[in-house]
Amino acid sequence: MNHLSDQELMRIVQAGDLSPASEIYDRYSGRIYNFAFRFLKNAEAAEDAVQEVFVKMIKYANQFHGDAKLSTWLFSITANWCRDYLRKADNKSKETEDVLISLPAPLEHGPDRALEQREDELRVQRALQALTPEQREAILLSRYQGLSYAEIAQIAGCSEGAVKTRVFRAMETLKKALTTETRGGDRWLNAVQ
Amino acid sequence: MAECSAMRESFPLLLTESLDARSRELTHQHIESCSECGAEWLATKETWRLMEALPELTPPPRMRQRFLAEIGVEEKPVESNILSFPKRTWARWLSQAAAVVIVAGGSYLYGHRTQPVRLAPQQATLNSIQPVSIAESRVVKSSALSPNIEGRPDIENVQFIDTNPNDDEVSLSFDITQHMTVTGNRSDKSMVQLMAYVMQNEDKAQPSTTRAIDIVKQTYANSHQPEPEIAGAVARVLRNDEHEGVRIKAVDTLKTLPTATSETREALIAALKNDPNPAVRIKAVDALAKIAASGQLDQAAVDTLRQKAMQDDENLYVRTKAAEALKKLNP
Numbered sequence A: 001m002n003h004l005s006d007q008e009l010m011r012i013v014q015a016g017d018l019s020p021a022s023e024i025y026d027r028y029s030g031r032i033y034n035f036a037f038r039f040l041k042n043a044e045a046a047e048d049a050v051q052e053v054f055v056k057m058i059k060y061a062n063q064f065h066g067d068a069k070l071s072t073w074l075f076s077i078t079a080n081w082c083r084d085y086l087r088k089a090d091n092k093s094k095e096t097e098d099v100l101i102s103l104p105a106p107l108e109h110g111p112d113r114a115l116e117q118r119e120d121e122l123r124v125q126r127a128l129q130a131l132t133p134e135q136r137e138a139i140l141l142s143r144y145q146g147l148s149y150a151e152i153a154q155i156a157g158c159s160e161g162a163v164k165t166r167v168f169r170a171m172e173t174l175k176k177a178l179t180t181e182t183r184g185g186d187r188w189l190n191a192v193q
Numbered sequence B: 001m002a003e004c005s006a007m008r009e010s011f012p013l014l015l016t017e018s019l020d021a022r023s024r025e026l027t028h029q030h031i032e033s034c035s036e037c038g039a040e041w042l043a044t045k046e047t048w049r050l051m052e053a054l055p056e057l058t059p060p061p062r063m064r065q066r067f068l069a070e071i072g073v074e075e076k077p078v079e080s081n082i083l084s085f086p087k088r089t090w091a092r093w094l095s096q097a098a099a100v101v102i103v104a105g106g107s108y109l110y111g112h113r114t115q116p117v118r119l120a121p122q123q124a125t126l127n128s129i130q131p132v133s134i135a136e137s138r139v140v141k142s143s144a145l146s147p148n149i150e151g152r153p154d155i156e157n158v159q160f161i162d163t164n165p166n167d168d169e170v171s172l173s174f175d176i177t178q179h180m181t182v183t184g185n186r187s188d189k190s191m192v193q194l195m196a197y198v199m200q201n202e203d204k205a206q207p208s209t210t211r212a213i214d215i216v217k218q219t220y221a222n223s224h225q226p227e228p229e230i231a232g233a234v235a236r237v238l239r240n241d242e243h244e245g246v247r248i249k250a251v252d253t254l255k256t257l258p259t260a261t262s263e264t265r266e267a268l269i270a271a272l273k274n275d276p277n278p279a280v281r282i283k284a285v286d287a288l289a290k291i292a293a294s295g296q297l298d299q300a301a302v303d304t305l306r307q308k309a310m311q312d313d314e315n316l317y318v319r320t321k322a323a324e325a326l327k328k329l330n331p
């Protein structure tokens, strides 16, 4: 089954045979999970997003057109779900505390390196959270998912020009947050030397 | 300055290598000539690099199980070249690459049969087909097909698999300019037409027609729902096929179908009267005797039986059988 294209797998699903569902899940669940997690900063909500996106993919399989990219369609469903989630006011407070996601760095890099990496991760995560949802959506899809502005425009329901502006503004904010602050890792390194 | 901000908006596109050659060139030229934008470019590049600090997360495996459970798909190990899936009505099988498959399920199957029925492709049919690209394969619901098969498309390389004998779901796969699988209820109009068509047209070669008749027999024999199209198609095979093995199978199948149509009776009478092969005539008289026992025989059939019973040069078994059938009619 893994030699079939996304479109071919979807055609099988459209015919009522769900056997390709696991293959499609394996292809895209990681990307969708990462996007939802970084967008919502909430692990539980990200899991729900993935679940709902794939269930919707099955349920509305016939709305998928063979000439579209499956990734674009799935990210559209995901982004919609995430926007809805944020719109529900009380979900804002459910943002997970600043938790470090990454596993400890391999020991050969030494404990100082590991801590530095974790601090960097935390800084990026916080900086992303400071963006507007539109900017965050655009930068996550562009920087981390490698989507083109045309695809992002389709997902966000805006023009390519608007995507360009959103990504640019996001980068401006991130630049301030990431390049001007003193890096905690450096501070720590200085302290122990 | 307006130029500067336009240039800076393009920086992320420069980083993802998404600018066309001309814009890329213009942007680089500006970065080199404008010190402020040069500094901005370096800062943007650095920011982009720092963003790498976000690790890629792996979704917990429980999420996969949750999804597959929700849609009712369980995974099973691959069996030969057919991927089979749990016995849900809508998640059952997948045909692969050049394998073309007829899948039929239904309560008709002989009680002891629990394994998928798989008829290997025959030499005669494989010679004539081109390798089928999977890119051209289609899977469709029979309910989505028109019951009218237009023209006489060449159907080749039919196979039969039953993944679930406990329901009425039936599927057919074959080559018809592309690799195609059709699935649906066995009494679905389009499915019936397709079965009938495949039987009469598939490959036009003896081994494949024999297989097609076998499939039809297994699918519709002893079913409670009469399928006159199927009976008619089998009757036409009995009348027209030049291979005696095929005609014998056709008679056998007509005998097992739940109801006899006039077309069935006429084909059997014609076979009994005119078929050059005694085995076909013996089977035909058997089938007519069975129909006689169920009280569905008309006068023309009775006349033929009488004629056969008294025909001196007829095979003795045929004469005896004809006489027995007449006795059942007038005990």
Ligand SMILES: [Zn+2]
Residues within 6 Å of the ligand: B003, B004, B005, B007, B030, B034, B036, B037, B038
């Ligand atoms: Zn400039």
